[in-house]
């Protein structure tokens with residue numbers, strides 16, 4: 327009896343302690359849950375690295391001039407007054423190139439700067455799209471340890487499998503990628519040459535061997551296929567993680583159905599097509615995403631810039647036919663600018679609720695992280711972006727990150743800074 331009471335008291339105390347030890351509380355905020363629900367005035371409570379509750383506030387937010395009820399803040403707790411702010415799941419880029427150059431040089435500046443830009447844009451998870459394998463793993467390690475402040479990094483291991491001599495060599499490369507600790511293999515081109523070049527026999531054999539081995543050892547393969555025909559072919563062969571919306575032709579409904587039925591997922595990269603402005607020059611000249619003149623500068627371009635139309639419309643076709651359509655930029659330039667470009671192009675064919683779905687739950691699922699990421703729900707990791715603007719009004723308000731929280735830790739707080747809450751708060755460069 328005594329023992330039971332002791333246990334009951336201990337449980338009660340633990341419960342109380344649990345309640346009192348919320349580490350971060352965001353109240354009075356608009357909460358975009360990510361499952362279609364929006365809470366106009368609500369509170370998100372975070373304990374450790376996870377969200378413990380998401381609830382509508384019992385009373386409406388205090389009106390200006392009326393004193394808010396006094397809240398006793400326990401020691402060690404951070405409270406964020408979310409009045410006028412919007413909380414949503416931290417942004418996810420499912421394919422972006424992060425690493426490059428010699429290691430010493432990379433970690434001596436660019437790494438920190440790129441990671442900071444991603445946080446400032448609101449990103450809390452980024453899948454590395456394929457660069458130097460060692461750098462990718464090292465970046466993940468340094469960010470995870472807190473040595474570099476940045477979003478969660480999913481490291482990749484890149485192998486040029488298409489011209490390997492034997493299947494055994496391909497399978498060994500896949501196992502080496504897995505053993506290295508990489509989260510994925512990136513990025514495998516199929517076919518190796520852009521359309522209309524067909525895949526060679528060796529390429530197809532190697533691709534199938536890589537897919538088979540990657541399934542066996544449990545490491546996903548980021549696949550670069552860019553025409554409707556190659557996208558369908560990859561899906562039928564069993565590829566699941568496609569990192570480009572096809573753009574060499576209009577995607578047919580029947581093709582979208584085949585891709586869906588095969589269980590393949592596609593990430594957007596729609597910003598690849600239409601011109602970029604005001605990033606690489608200030609003279610109103612359209613450029614490709616690397617600063618080269620548009621449309622001639624589009625990689626493997628068809629000459630007239632029609633990629634700009636094909637990408638968002640084919641994306642819509644995939645989305646409407648039930649393919650899990652996720653968000654990615656496949657780029658390297660400034661995170662806020664490339665977020666703006668991607669959203670601008672998605673905005674042609676998708677509503678704001680669609681875009682929220684694409685960036686949140688769909689991208690989490692694309693990465694196999696739907697249990698932890700993508701929505702603002704109790705039990706998920708506290709990866710959140712707090713926006714000064716209301717994204718439900720327009721995509722430009724996604725570019726207003728004021729606070730970013732990763733795994734319960736506040737990794738960016740710009741509240742009170744002169745540009746806080748303003749769309750396209752461009753970095754001084």
Ligand SMILES: [Zn+2]
Nearest residue numbers: 421455513656
């Ligand atoms: Zn890429």
